[in-house]
Amino acid sequence: MPDLSNRGQKMPESPIRKLVPYAEAAKKKGRIVYHLNIGQPDIETPQVALDAIRIIDRKVIEYSHSAGGIGYRTGLADYYNQLGFNLTAEDILVTTGGSEALIFAFQSCMNAGDEVIIPEPFYANYNGFSQIADVNIIPVTSSIDNGFALPPISDFEKKITPKTKAIVICNPGNPTGYLYSKEELETLKEIVKKHDLYLIADEVYREFCYDGKTHHSVLNMKGIEQNTIVIDSVSKRYSMCGARIGAFITKNKELLAVALKYAQARLSPPTLGQIAGEGALSTPQSYFDDVVKEYVSRRDLLIDGLNNIEGIKCPKPGGAFYAIAELPVKDAEKFCQWLLEDFEYKNQTVMIAPAAGFYATKGLGKKEVRIAYVLNKKSLLNAIKCLSEALKVYPERIVVKEKQFS
């Protein structure tokens, strides 16, 4: 056979999905596997979105405009304007999920070999997108010890080189759940302005902010309109990950025109997903109130449960539906695989994502996992119990030395 491409071989496996074959094998053995590895919530899709699909009266499922149907984009602009973004349909490119929006952003803003600064840990697939675009992620490390707050401005400035073209943030953060304060964003704005960088903000968890805190969007920041791109998606907002509908949003017309050429090459975003997305725009506020309440109670249950297990450290996230936990194990990936291959508690086990793949710095996150609190509380409780029991019997568990001296 001919050679595979080098870049294809270098393409990272998704740490979120790479253990899927082990989960499939466990299920074949009849085991219940709690999927906390992936941001696939069990929350119901809003009825208005499902209804829009069910009453579809088209005779032909046609392409839409490459930038997305104008009806949907107009509705989206209304949604964003309620958040004070001051947009028109022409500022929005509908994409095939937030993933495609990020790929378009990387390709439109950066050349091969350019550098993008991203606070780590970051959403693991940013590694894949950077590999696709052949750009280098330069990480700025945030720490579990202060709940993954924005690293100090000096850490960013140390990393800026002539090749630096952009900063990417995810707010609220996947995988940390950290919600940036207005002050932290102002700090970023100063760096962006000073060095004339793009600021790409992945805001797909915008609706999921807890404890009375509110989300601050980079689209509301004055003076960096030409630098700013927002990545959005219906996946999490309406629990319809499978619709594969996202958005690339910028007030920079020239940048949008470049992204549109990438969009034209793939013809159009999914039409059926856009119909569901347009339907979802009528989702009542009560839906979000209920969902946020549900996530808060899941989060509290998970974080308390984890921190009650000896040797686990897990800061409380302020948004999204993920948490990074440090486990008393040397190699979390090995542990995650062991959970699926060799462990069961009352015929149940749990699938979680090893966190090393969420870091760009080699060696970091080896003891950490990302846990998505996307399942109902009963399942979460069972999953926590599994973890607790698993750590009691895991052969490579680290004995917490400090405890011996206390």
Next chain:
Amino acid sequence: MPDLSNRGQKMPESPIRKLVPYAEAAKKKGRIVYHLNIGQPDIETPQVALDAIRIIDRKVIEYSHSAGGIGYRTGLADYYNQLGFNLTAEDILVTTGGSEALIFAFQSCMNAGDEVIIPEPFYANYNGFSQIADVNIIPVTSSIDNGFALPPISDFEKKITPKTKAIVICNPGNPTGYLYSKEELETLKEIVKKHDLYLIADEVYREFCYDGKTHHSVLNMKGIEQNTIVIDSVSKRYSMCGARIGAFITKNKELLAVALKYAQARLSPPTLGQIAGEGALSTPQSYFDDVVKEYVSRRDLLIDGLNNIEGIKCPKPGGAFYAIAELPVKDAEKFCQWLLEDFEYKNQTVMIAPAAGFYATKGLGKKEVRIAYVLNKKSLLNAIKCLSEALKVYPERIVVKEKQFS
């Protein structure tokens, strides 16, 4: 603002869609525009596909497996096995349209700077995909004078260098409508074997073969199983372009594993489109019989109509639903724009795609256009009439010199 990427600026505009703003302006003036620029048929989507969407009973629109839902892939394998491909679900990666399958193929098989040989004229977006993957298209020119038959083997061999990694064909061809014979494919097979290249065959128009000819798939060719990738799509087969469901098919397990990593990075193909695609698998044969009959009569009407216009040359395509026509104009793009901006016949005009963007060799195809016979016969007749009237009054029409001496 920060610089745009060089590659983004170099990204070609789609010749199929670049004139869209002029069409929109014409429509705003109240004009009827016949869209023969794009492969968006007015043929109805099969009822079974629409019904599958309408009766959807899921509560959550979830991600599917990154390779596509196993139920759908199993059904797809059955469909392919009826064609004698001898596949399992594991040989199939469901993609977001054929476009994504091509991007995965380019990225998985080739490194930046590698070369791919493609007979030209070729589907214009191959230019975009090659730009995305940073590979160089090396064209082998086919000629309107023999109806765009496969160029001689010597033309391919002349182009092969140490950087050549793949050959791409589209069969039946977009934009030429040319259907490769078994002998032509055997010729390609010998080149592929001799030089150990990938053979990427875009077979999305498989069902559209006319005049009693049959389609020959590269998946049925023995001895190059590890070299062969088939690109497929539900877009044309079931007239559901907006579903954005395609497939990357290969018996080369290592290659599929690499492509799966690209698939994991974007999480999953559209779930709603897969539901429609799975429904479409039950489309009765009578649907295809009717559709092929309809396309044949549209083709005959179009080709006869065009060749009856003085100065137009248009070979009869054997498959797909496109034709390349040579017009008596110097710059077909200018003419296409003029049709939308400055011309109307009884308040109607026609949108067609300038063909230069379907060639990689600069200067070729300047007098040619691609016409998609995707509209009903009444519209097609009106469109042909428009073209005929337009050429009578087009200020830059080439006077056919030969005629003066006949």
